[in-house]
Structure formats: structure tokens, C-alpha cells
Amino acid sequence: MAAVQVASLHKRFKDIHVLRGLDFTVQPGEGVVLLGANGCGKSTMMRCLNGLTPISGGHTYINDRCLQNASRKEVRQLRRKVGVVFQKFNLVNNLSVYQNVLYGAIGRSPWGLLSTMSPLASAEERDKAMACLERVSLADKANQRAEELSGGQQQRVAIARMLMQEPEIVLADEPIASLDPKSGREVMELLWDVVRERGLTVICTLHQLDIALEYGDRFLGMKAGMIEIDAPRKEVSKDLLNTLYQGQVRVDTLSPVATPTTQPQAANA
Ligand SMILES: Nc1ncnc2c1ncn2[C@@H]1O[C@H](COP(=O)(O)OP(=O)(O)O)[C@@H](O)[C@H]1O
Ligand SMILES: [Mg+2]
Numbered sequence: 001m002a003a004v005q006v007a008s009l010h011k012r013f014k015d016i017h018v019l020r021g022l023d024f025t026v027q028p029g030e031g032v033v034l035l036g037a038n039g040c041g042k043s044t045m046m047r048c049l050n051g052l053t054p055i056s057g058g059h060t061y062i063n064d065r066c067l068q069n070a071s072r073k074e075v076r077q078l079r080r081k082v083g084v085v086f087q088k089f090n091l092v093n094n095l096s097v098y099q100n101v102l103y104g105a106i107g108r109s110p111w112g113l114l115s116t117m118s119p120l121a122s123a124e125e126r127d128k129a130m131a132c133l134e135r136v137s138l139a140d141k142a143n144q145r146a147e148e149l150s151g152g153q154q155q156r157v158a159i160a161r162m163l164m165q166e167p168e169i170v171l172a173d174e175p176i177a178s179l180d181p182k183s184g185r186e187v188m189e190l191l192w193d194v195v196r197e198r199g200l201t202v203i204c205t206l207h208q209l210d211i212a213l214e215y216g217d218r219f220l221g222m223k224a225g226m227i228e229i230d231a232p233r234k235e236v237s238k239d240l241l242n243t244l245y246q247g248q249v250r251v252d253t254l255s256p257v258a259t260p261t262t263q264p265q266a267a268n269a
Pocket of ligand 2: 042043044173174
């Protein structure tokens with residue numbers, strides 16, 4: 001079973017043809033670093049993967065299940081398996097660190113948001129939230145408001161919230177781009193450690209080549225809405241990755257190409 005697969009993925013926004021036929025498969029437990037110049041379509045691709053944005057052609061799969069053929073309920077269930085970490089942390093600033101982590105349980109909670117409010121959450125979920133905070137070394141900050149923490153600490157809270165969700169797949173889009181170099185490295189180290197120790201599949205976009213080369217079993221390189229590089233670490237060099245940033249890199253300067261329509265396929269088990 002593949003953890004993530006995209007087949008002939010296209011995405012357009014009006015006259016911008018952002019994703020121009022992407023194909024790749026990620027196996028369970030693989031750690032993939034996704035690289036490419038600004039505006040080449042990385043964030044759009046990540047949003048297509050977890051169904052946050054509808055696609056214009058092709059198919060995307062989570063655990064071999066096609067999102068385009070799944071019912072709304074199935075899509076919700078599949079999305080629960082996908083944890084996300086964003087550049088901008090996306091915490092609720094005026095709530096406690098602990099409450100932010102508890103929200104990670106929202107997908108499995110019997111009454112949604114309500115049952116992740118700290119007075120109502122089950123003892124088991126509350127213990128889990130504390131354990132997740134301990135894993136990111138922030139148990140002592142549990143009762144502080146999220147906005148009182150430094151950027152690096154806030155991103156560690158976001159990682160704890162992602163762990164609380166108990167995902168199988170993690171999509172991290174520029175998780176350290178808003179941080180200074182030192183806390184960026186610490187956060188990257190932590191993120192990679194926690195996904196590795198749990199055997200999770202991860203796709204992570206980064207813009208610093210030096211850091212990227214320290215992580216990743218495999219590298220996907222995008223250029224102008226297409227996959228240019230798909231190679232295991234041993235075949236990747238800084239020179240090869242540098243080619244992603246040369247020449248025509250942005251999609252908004254290109255004219256659209258034909259987009260195949262998304263044909264419903266026979267439902268797969
Ligand atoms: N919601 C949107 N509406 C219109 N254009 C968009 C939207 N999101 C992204 N784009 C365009 O898609 C292109 C790729 O953007 P993005 O996926 O953010 O690239 P990257 O993450 O690689 O920098 C850009 O030209 C951007 O302007
Ligand atoms: Mg981006």
C-alpha cells in the first residue's frame with residue numbers, strides 16, 4: 001500500500017495553470033523533502049494532497065484510497081490520518097498551549113470542538129495532550145497563552161498538536177521558514193525525530209538546501225508546476241538541487257496546457 005500517491009495531478013486557478021501533471025508515490029514511513037523555487041506550486045500541491053483545495057485533473061490517493069471518488073465521510077476519515085504543520089504555526093493565540101494541543105483530538109472526538117475543550121475532554125485525552133507537550137519539551141508552558149511563546153516554541157506546540165491528532169502522514173509546508181536559523185534547526189530536528197520514532201510518512205517543503213540535504217530519504221524537486229527531480233538521497237547533490245532554481249521556475253509566467261478531466265475510477269478497496 002502506498003501512503004500518498006498522485007497521478008497526473010493538475011491544478012488551475014482561472015488562467016494560472018499551477019500543477020501541470022504531477023506523478024509520484026510515497027511509501028509508508030518514507031521521509032520526503034520537497035524542494036522548488038518560490039511560486040513553482042509546492043504549497044498548492046500540499047493543499048491538493050489533503051483535499052484542502054479541489055483539483056482540476058488527475059487523482060490523489062491517501063493509503064491507496066482515491067480522494068476524488070471517496071464520499072465526504074471517507075474524505076473526512078482520510079484527512080484525519082494526515083497531520084499538517086504550517087509555516088505560520090496556526091495556533092489559537094489567546095488560548096493556552098495545552099488547549100491548543102487538545103484541539104488536535106478534534107477529528108476523533110465524539111462532539112467535535114466541544115469535547116476537546118479542556119474541562120470536557122476525557123482524562124485519557126488530557127493525559128495524551130500532556131504527553132505530547134512533554135515530547136516537545138514544553139510541559140512547563142502548558143498554561144501559558146500560545147502568543148506568549150517564542151516562534152520556535154509555538155512551532156513546537158503545533159508539532160505537539162499534530163502528534164495529538166495521531167496521524168499516519170505528515171505534511172509540513174515550510175515549517176521553519178518563519179524562524180531564526182537556530183530555532184529553525186531545533187524545530188526541524190524535533191519534527192524529523194518525532195515522525196521517525198513513530199514511523200510516520202512525511203512530506204516536508206524547505207527552502208534551505210543545506211538543511212534539506214541533512215534530512216530526507218528522498219527528494220522531490222518541482223520546477224514550474226512539474227516534477228523535475230525524484231531521487232533517493234544518495235543520488236542527490238547540491239548542484240542537482242540548484243538546477244531547480246535556474247531558468248523558468250514560476251508557473252504564473254507560463255501559459256496553460258490542456259488539463260485532462262478527472263474521470264471517476266472504479267472504487268478501490
Ligand atoms: N488561491 C490562489 N488563487 C490564485 N492563484 C494562486 C492561489 N494559490 C496559489 N496561486 C498561484 O499559484 C502559484 C504557485 O503558488 P504556490 O503553490 O504558493 O507556490 P510555492 O509554494 O512553490 O511558492 C503562484 O503563482 C501563486 O500565485
Ligand atoms: Mg509555499
